[in-house]
């Protein structure tokens with residue numbers, strides 16, 4: 104069954120979301136880039152505020168894959184108590200092999216990591232298994248450039264289906280995101296990714312993901328997820 108993830112950038116947004124019960128609340132600062140990080144202290148407070156009412160994830164920030172800072176950043180983010188730490192990877196995951204292997208000890212210590220690759224950067228899914236070998240828990244497809252061209256403008260349903268199947272074959276949780284709209288939900292749910300991720304569609308201005316969350320938009324996404332899941336599970 105597919106879950107839904109909602110990205111937030113501050114504690115006020117969490118209060119707005121919790122009533123609608125997303126399965127995962129994801130912490131990131133969109134002003135700092137597609138995987139912009141929130142301050143560690145904010146993430147710590149956010150995790151405490153949520154109090155295990157849903158799962159949580161957090162981006163570590165936009166770092167080049169050869170940055171020596173990645174290991175430390177993952178360690179620090181995991182120490183906030185967040186369930187999953189999200190790390191951006193290049194489209195050709197093979198290029199990140201050294202970075203992935205260096206993170207393996209963190210996986211062995213129980214840190215749950217999710218690798219993020221970008222649909223608008225011509226991703227090569229054939230290296231997905233390397234993420235599994237590094238002990239990651241999941242892989243997520245997102246878009247690097249946030250504009251009118253969402254996930255389905257870059258990859259076909261058949262390519263996305265292939266991605267979800269490959270992830271499943273190496274026991275990785277799979278997530279799909281990238282300026283998803285409410286209309287994308289019935290198209291993507293049949294692929295049975297583990298979750299669909301949203302930010303833009305939850306905001307008062309869907310074209311500005313830095314704008315505040317709109318409670319009505321949040322409710323509409325929640326209802327669309329529920330109704331479409333009911334249809335596909337019949």
Ligand SMILES: O=C[C@H](O)COP(=O)(O)O
Pocket residue numbers: 108110129245246249280281282283300301302303304312
């Ligand atoms: O992790 C998911 C992303 O925050 C989705 O954001 P977006 O809907 O603005 O592309």
